[in-house]
Amino acid sequence: RLSVGSEGYAVGERALQRATEWARTRVQGKPPVARRAGPAPIINHPDVKRMLLVMKSQTEAARALTLYAALQFDLATCGADEKVRRGAASRGELLTPIVKGWCTEIGNEVAGLGVQVHGGMGYIEETGAAQYLRDVRITTIYEGTTGIQSNDLIGRKLGRDRGAAMGALVGDMERELQAIGGTDASVDATRKAALEAVAALQSATQALLRTLASRPDAAMAVSVPYLKLSGYVTCGWLLAKSAAIAAAKPAGPDGEFYAAKIRTARFYAAQVLPGAAALARVVEGGGMSVVETDAALI
Ligand SMILES: Cc1cc2nc3c(=O)[nH]c(=O)nc-3n(C[C@H](O)[C@H](O)[C@H](O)COP(=O)(O)OP(=O)(O)OC[C@H]3O[C@@H](n4cnc5c(N)ncnc54)[C@H](O)[C@@H]3O)c2cc1C
Numbered sequence: 001r002l003s004v005g006s007e008g009y010a011v012g013e014r015a016l017q018r019a020t021e022w023a024r025t026r027v028q029g030k031p032p033v034a035r036r037a038g039p040a041p042i043i044n045h046p047d048v049k050r051m052l053l054v055m056k057s058q059t060e061a062a063r064a065l066t067l068y069a070a071l072q073f074d075l076a077t078c079g080a081d082e083k084v085r086r087g088a089a090s091r092g093e094l095l096t097p098i099v100k101g102w103c104t105e106i107g108n109e110v111a112g113l114g115v116q117v118h119g120g121m122g123y124i125e126e127t128g129a130a131q132y133l134r135d136v137r138i139t140t141i142y143e144g145t146t147g148i149q150s151n152d153l154i155g156r157k158l159g160r161d162r163g164a165a166m167g168a169l170v171g172d173m174e175r176e177l178q179a180i181g182g183t184d185a186s187v188d189a190t191r192k193a194a195l196e197a198v199a200a201l202q203s204a205t206q207a208l209l210r211t212l213a214s215r216p217d218a219a220m221a222v223s224v225p226y227l228k229l230s231g232y233v234t235c236g237w238l239l240a241k242s243a244a245i246a247a248a249k250p251a252g253p254d255g256e257f258y259a260a261k262i263r264t265a266r267f268y269a270a271q272v273l274p275g276a277a278a279l280a281r282v283v284e285g286g287g288m289s290v291v292e293t294d295a296a297l298i
Contacts, residue, residue, distance in 0.1 A: 002069060004143040008107030009062035009188035011109040011136040015114030016055040016131055018155070022118050023048050042117075050271070055110045060242075060261075061235030062103040068238060069095040069146050069253035087168070094157045095167040095234070101149035101224075102231030111136045132143035138246060151243035152228070163209050166230075173198045173237040180240065182246040185239070186266040192242040193269035196231075200280035201233040207284040221287020236273045239265040 002103065025041035031044040040047045072092030077083040113135040115122035122129040140146050158166055176245070180191045208226055212219040232253035246258035 001096050001112040001143050001149075002066065002073075004139055005062075005101075005103035006066050007114050008104030008136060008139040009059050009066065009110075010107075010111030011132050011139070012055065012059045012114075012229060014061070015060055015111040015129065015132040015136075016052070018127070018132070019055060019114040021051055022121075022127065023052060023101065025123075025263075026119075028119075048117060049112050053264065053267045054272065055113050055117075057264045057272055058106045058110055058235075059241070060264055061239050061268060061272075062106045064242060065095070065231070065235050066099050066103055068234075069099045090161075090165045091169060091216050094153075096231050097149035097153040097157065098227060098234065100143060101140075101146045101153070101227045104136070106231070107136040107139055108133075130280040131269045140155035145226070146224055149202065150227040151220065153227050154212065154219060154223045157207065158205070159212050163205055169234070170202050173234070174202075177237060177240060182244065182247055184243075184262065186262050187243045187247045188276060190240045190243050190262075190265045190269040192296040193273050194236040197233045197236045197273050197276040198233040200277050201229055203228055204283040207286070213283065215286070215288075215291070218287040218291050221290035222283045222285075225279045225282045229276055229283060232273060232276040232279065236276070239268050283295075 002140070026042050027039045028042050029039060029045065031040055032046070043052065060142055067094055072088045072095065075088035076085050076092055088147065111129075115129045115133055118127050118129045121127050124130070144152070177191050177195045180187065181186070204226065204249055208219055208222070211222075243262045246261035249258045
């Protein structure tokens, strides 16, 4: 499942590379505040830049999530003591359905945007953008669909330990975000947005545990929104951490790389992470609108 999760964002990464190259060379229209009159490469249009940032931030976030999960399995084997090994194993198991479900859903979204950045040339075959979309489509299906991953997450992972592993993860995210200091305004705004999202995940988890106990069918009806919420929030935390690390680096030849890390995390916090609040609301609302709808009415 971790391999297929990696496949999801890896195809997304290739779609991003191709779309960025296209956007830097395709000339069409005049950006709103262009210095020069006349057509310019489409990367200068705010909406194209936004699409590329959605692609880049989500791909980086999914990669960070997958590597973090892989680290847990390394620690589960090689950790210093039994307590560390047990904690890491439990976190790795909790994260596995999220890596598989979330990173492949992200890969699909990113590859879809890759086609959109190409316009009509993305829909037809010559650019190769549509090939990534076709290739990545299988990743949310094989090795267990997103629906099956979310059943695993809330049934086996959350339900079995009454939210203990998720509670430990939420606690660590909160503690680490609180500890991020420094004077960089972008990092601070990213950190605050990530903290808000962690609080949303925490209250949604409590609500879901109550629903699971009273109406498991209603809980199953919001399991995919819960998996996505967990993906957004864990990624928000990891990107905030990466921005803080980048901001602490001294000036040097990798300055542009670290500046991009900070800007990408800032964008994610401003335009992607707010989606977590909507998902938390869906989870807290419960799935009775699904359960109470007779299948014959669909
Ligand atoms: C190209 C390709 C390669 C594959 N390679 C392999 C392979 O190497 N080895 C292997 O073993 N398999 C392989 N598969 C099979 C693959 O793992 C299954 O297709 C996949 O697990 C989905 O099962 P299904 O096709 O039976 O769909 P179904 O189980 O019929 O699912 C259809 C829909 O119903 C939903 N659904 C089904 N049950 C539940 C439930 N309990 N709760 C909620 N929702 C549910 C699913 O989420 C999905 O949306 C491959 C499939 C493809 C297309």
